Amino acid sequence: MTTHPTLSEIDRYAAGEPGLDEATVWSIEVHLESCADCRARLAGSTTAASRALIAEVAAAVDREIAAGPKPRSKALFRTPLRQRWFVAALLPWVAMTAAVLGTAALLTHLVPELPSIVLLLAPLAPLPGVAVAWSRHADPAWELIAGTPSAGLTMLLRRTAVVLVLVIPVLAVFAASGASRANPALMLLPCLAFTAATLLLGSLVGVRRAAIGLMAAWAAVVVAPSLATAELPVLLEPAAAGAWAILTAVLAALTLLRAGSFRRLTSF
Amino acid sequence: MRRVAHGDRRAFDELYRRTAPWLEVRLRRRCADPDVVADVLQETYLAVWRAAGSFAGDHVKGSAAGWLWTIAAHRLVDAFRRRARQAQIPQVHPTDTVVPAAEDEVLAGRVGQELEQALAVLPPEVRAVLRATVLDGFSVRETSVLLGVPENTVKSRVRRARIALREALS
């Protein structure tokens, strides 16, 4: 707290006297910003013209407030609210993912001689959502957002996190119900690795294409052969968990290095 | 302040009663046209009322007065932009001996003797720029609108002030 100005200084300040030297004016203004008492003293020193203006404005503000709607008192803006449109856009995809996994669980239950289809499909679960996260088609306001400084890897990662927050509980439910007949880590780690791979590949060809390509590749190279041979691939044996964890970390690190590629929203 | 944020009309009137005189005097010292001062004052308090709900407590850091001034200052720039094309607003030009300031020292309110002398060597137009940027928190761009001088001039005056003060203080 600075020293209080004298009453005569306040009087001269309130009167707008040009003779008051600027050093004093400066320190008075700094002081008034933080001292309610001196502001009250200043209010008592105002000129008649000032008082008339203040009363006039008070009346005008009154009229405007009476004419306008009452302000909404609810506090604006928490992060979940910012993301709510995105959650709404994702829900159909999450529902679809859950339905596919449910069907897979049913199949696994009915045809016990096949390897766990839930486990085979789990790595792909977040990919449709990630594709939606960085596509012009899914975000109605993409053209507005694409020109803002926030558009970039950070925004993509934030949205990917929302996808994972929605998808992982679904996977956890299946893992807990025993439908996968496997260690939960083997459901989650490949799923994270595929998410990171989608982002990394997406920095080259676009996130949507990357997601579609990886889903097709996994289905052709791993899912189809293991269904044909009725054997679980080595990749999803419990021993592979460590490798998946390392792969996830490497892919994530590489993605961060390619952050510059996400400055513009891809057009596909 | 929190009660204003909840749409409490009596708290708002109290805020007006306590802060409007101060704001009016401060604005009047920066703009000689009472109509503009009245407009800015009205817009400022209406904005406080209308946006009350979104001013959660954490948005008002520091003093409520400093925050009110920030709102008013932006509205003042808008008013100057509006009038810049029509008629020049009579500005209040500080012609007297100004202050000093390596910014921090001024903001801390410790206006030392030697600083005062140092600032005395600065021409009035340089002091005006210093006041707008340091004390009132305007950006270079806003200062240029307020004082009616090009942005580059504002920048060079700020630089001149800094160098002169540093020399005087060393």
Place this chain on the structure above:
Amino acid sequence: MRAVSTAETATTTHPWAIHAEALKVRAGRHLAVDGLDLSLTTGVHGLLGPNGAGKTTLMRALATVVKPSGGRLTLLGRPVDGRADLRPARRALGYLPQHFGYYPRFTVREFVAYMAWLKEMPKADIPAATQRAIDRVGLAAKADARLRTLSGGMLRRAGVAQAIVNDPQVLLMDEPTVGLDPEQRLDLRELLRDLGTDACVLVSTHLVEDVVAACTEVVLLNEGRLVWQGTPDSLAAHGDDGHAGDSPAERGYSALLRRHRAEAAR
């Protein structure tokens, strides 16, 4: 005192707010902007041209939404083509697209505040800046209405509010007057002139009268190239009674376009 004089001469800022050299931008497979040279500074500039002239594609490239396929582009002295870091330029940018999507359940205030947040404004400044932008476009009474309940003109003004919320130094508006009634159109022109006092405002429109009323300069585009650049008055001086149009400026516009087409055909 020597130090003072060096400081004086050391003052240099970018002379152009928008500077394009031989700029090429694709819209799909079509080269919509084809070798454009353009330099703009503070003021309100009207971007005129027939449909298909490349106005919207140019606006998108300037807004850093699409990447130029050739040439050079700087905003406020910062390159925004190729692999440049776009964030500093984007913070100083305001953009109103021709057709913009939005989240229908957001209120005007939430929408504008969300955009302010995306533009990386300090969090503490957002509520006041949002209210200021809403006041400036005359939507104060509708600040807490949901976007889906607004009329076309109001929605357009909400779009303008999000564009100006960060007090941009470069403001790009694609057809801002569409859907506005005559009175709102006058208000918007007034606002554009205010903004033009210390920002570079580029307004794309197909209405010659908007340009004459609100702009300090006219930029005429045809087939992705700059046809002509000058004041509204000198645009009017180009026309005579032999050209189509209801006003001198419109006749000037048709005269310049016809001349450009004739030159291109040769």
